Amino acid sequence: MDVSEDMPLLWVLRDHLDLAGTKYGCGIALCGSCTVHLDGIAVRSCALTMSMVEGKSITTIEGLSQDGSHPVQQAWKEIDVPQCGYCQAGQIMTASAFLEKNPNPDADEIKEAMNGNICRCASYSRIFKAVELASTKMA
């Protein structure tokens, strides 16, 4: 791929690889819309340049499951989380990486883990419930 080394991963995904599920929200790693997994850890793809991700394994929302069958995606569907839906890929990526590390979180741990992801429509209670539900599915 012919892109400059300082290009953030977010834009390579969106504009060059046509993986538009990862969203742009702020460009300064403060809203969480662009969250992807880098070697299994949730990271903000707007703040990672291509030179920083070389040789690393990257999973986007498109790669979490082919068909929406990942337990976190299923929980999101069961709870019917989204309003506008724009932030949800980032929310799902943050939640899925978090639950891999901590499959049985308590309420405070969920809130802390999800606090970096803004939902402008404020579907927070459903996001919270979906993380809780996903944890029971993953346990």
Added chain:
Amino acid sequence: MRTSSLAGGGLIIGFNLFQACKPKAAAPIDLASLNYNDFNAFIKIADNGAVTIFSPNPEIGQGVKTSMPMIIAEELDVAWNNVHVEQGILDTHNYTRQVAGGSQSIRFGWEPLRQTGATARQMLVNAAAARWGVDPSECTTNEGVITNAAGESLGYGEVVKEAAAMEVPDNVKLKSIKDFKIIGKDAANVDIDEIITGKPLFGSDYKTPGMVYASVMRPPAFGQKLESFDDTETRSVPGVTDVLKFGEKIAVLANDTWTAMKAKKLLKATWKADTTLESTEDHDTILLGLLDGNKFETLRADGNVKKAFAEADKVLERTYESPFLPHNCLEPMNFYADVTDEKIHLVGPIQTPERTAMMIAEMLDREMNQVHLEMTRMGGGFGRRLYGDFAMEAAEISNLARKPIKVIFSREDDMADGIYRPAIKYRIKAAIKDGKVTGYHLKEAAINSNMYGLIPNFFPAGAIENYQVDVAKYNSNITTGAWRAPYTNFLAFAEQSFFDELAETMETDKVQLRLDLLQNVKGTKDDRIQYSPERMEKVIKMAVDKSGWGKQPEGVFQGFVNYYCHNSHVAEVANVVVEDGTPVVKKITCVVDCGIVVNPLGAMNQAEGGVIDGVGHAMFGDFAFKDGEPQAKNFDKYRLIRMSEAPEVEVHFMKNEFSPTGLGEPTLPPAGGAIANAMKAATGKRLYKQPFTKYPELLSMPQKEIIG
């Protein structure tokens, strides 16, 4: 209504929302020959009975892409799980009101959408009856199957071709509310599978071959214009395809978003002040000056407030102040345009597709029939996407570049080039005589524009004998406009905080004061009073009951608010609990009367989101200007509410058979007042200015006096 049969089998019914019952059948058209650009508002039924319903209005997260088709499906009488929903394109000939604004999609769509579904159902029944040689009145339908008196049945798909040739019936019968099978039942967001798998649904995801991305440099401060610029460095960036000046702006075109944004930063532009460079401090002085002055426009006046104040035993007067607010849709503004000699193709997130298409046609001196506009799902709207400035930029740039382009705002562009909620100050004065509220005078001082429509006639209009609403404005060069629940988003806080304090001054019960005032409105002949005292009373009583108002354990402090806007009645009760010496908003109970709730699952999400949005902006939303320049341009300096700060919200909908009213906005305005009143109960300190967190001393518990 237009009908046509499909070559591949199927019926297409174009539904003009307000002419749905007028016979207007066109000759059947072959599917292959259908031009979807010209013919797009329809119910589509395939041979196998599968139904596609096109949703007419823009989807900004308010859920109409799910709930509007539900209304059609109900009267069409099909199984909801057999319905596929697609977004209709701009076609106001068929769809009429294609606007996401004022919480009015369902309210205005309710009757026409029901008529549309019922008319289609009747045509299918008529076709089946004709085939059987029976009277249509002996046929019944159930989930896409027509049955006659003899017990024979036919699926909608089996009669769809004959139905297409049927005359469009007049005066079709609508279902009884008690027979609803879809309306009132939870339905998942129709885009849920696409959202959770990251499919390209949004305007920012849209692209076409050959499209380039445009990042636009606009004046950094309101009141500035472009003097000169040097684009040498910008043009040297690999991937930059062009730099174009248009108006006071410069567009950098590149092969990807990042390159366009990065190269824009390399532009060397000089700006000069064209008009006054305004600051928030100046606005504060100006607006308070307006409130102190006497240059008002009176929007409503009952009785004689002056006399009421002169004769009062007691007078209470308070001033409430709010800042500008940016919308901060999480998907920043963007729009696609491809302007060619033949047509103007526009794609993107817009709440007002028709008005925007018209403005673009006018700007480029083109005919409206050359404009083809497709609406995408929107990453939030909140009023910002009522304004088509970004779409006009896209069209203007594409017209200059003569290629498909997409304008993309960075977050900084989005926040610094906004059309903001204007800063507003209210002053409210009430007269108390013999234990009654005898006078009420509300004054508004706002940037650029004042409250409109029926707002001056909202509660307590009609409840107080001497009542007056006066407004004044200051014309600023800062662009302002509608922000979720315009005016009421702050007015509700001001008035409902005032009532709380008024009750304290009168030493009367806070809820009883509101109920007593409502009694005065019953039986009013004033048609400007559109809130219902009876419905409001029920909402208040339900909120008292559900929130356990007045029955809380020690350490829980409550604040009460009731409010009417967007034709809906709402009451909210906030619970503040002191944790580690700090008062925290833990819960808000919200009771809503918005008539029939079409999709409770979606409605609950709207209501909760509205409350938390109201809490978030009342607590944190602060947006100041210095010399015309916004002082916050991203989330490092502008705080939006996050999960850990969001209180629990418990929503109850009143169950009744009134036609639906607004829901996208009405739960937001009461939230600020509810938490302010609860905070006052906890701390003893009253909040008059938003955002509350700007005044931390008012959000703390009183220091205990140490004696000894």
